[in-house]
Amino acid sequence: MTSPIFVAIDTPDLDRARTIASSVRRHAGGLKLGLEFFCHNGRAGILEMAELGLPIFLDLKFHDIPNTVAKSIQALSPVTPAVLTVHAAGGRAMMEDAKAAAPAGTKVVGVTVLTSLDGSDLDSIGIKGGSHGQVERLAQLAREAGLDGIVCSGSEVAAARAFWKDGYFVVPGIRPANSAVGDQKRVMTPREAIDAGASILVIGRPITGAADPDAALRDIAGTL
């Protein structure tokens, strides 16, 4: 069975990214490459990482006016990621145009509420009542806009899954028991997130920060 774990390779260093990816390639479901990697290595770096043969989740979290987002997605060509992120708070038209601009086989998912934010952070930007209501609202909007799914924390997946049965639910903020939380605030263990209905788990530092990333990945996979 293909692993649901995408390893977040957050580094600007192409050699280091390649070393980590080579270590985990036999047991990871895919590689997640984000802004830190992309800002330094661009499309060429993504294409090089894709040569390892694992699905690429390109996490650039687009959030701009619809025209700019659509043109930016087109400008990624010839990169054809398996998964691509936009911020659902960019609104319905932006998400519709993002989906239309993405390559046919690419899943476009909407980031709802970052897992680094808790209720008081949301309060400070004018979102009252915690993450649950906001995630549900943005999940509904992402679905109506024709996206494939959302990114949310493990604690909101079950509620979103209840009204979006075939949604593709990406869950970061994953922390095995006893591992450092760092800047994440809404965290869950891998097992809990899968049980709650996650389609894939995005896991970075608990794997990439280990002396043996593949062993850390296999330990986590063993809990699923």
Ligand SMILES: O=C(O)c1cc(=O)[nH]c(=O)n1[C@@H]1O[C@H](COP(=O)(O)O)[C@@H](O)[C@H]1O
């Ligand atoms: O879109 C994401 O992947 C994402 C959304 C979110 O709400 N929270 C979140 O942590 N992420 C990403 O997931 C990864 C988590 O990394 P670790 O905290 O090291 O496991 C990072 O690459 C983040 O950019």
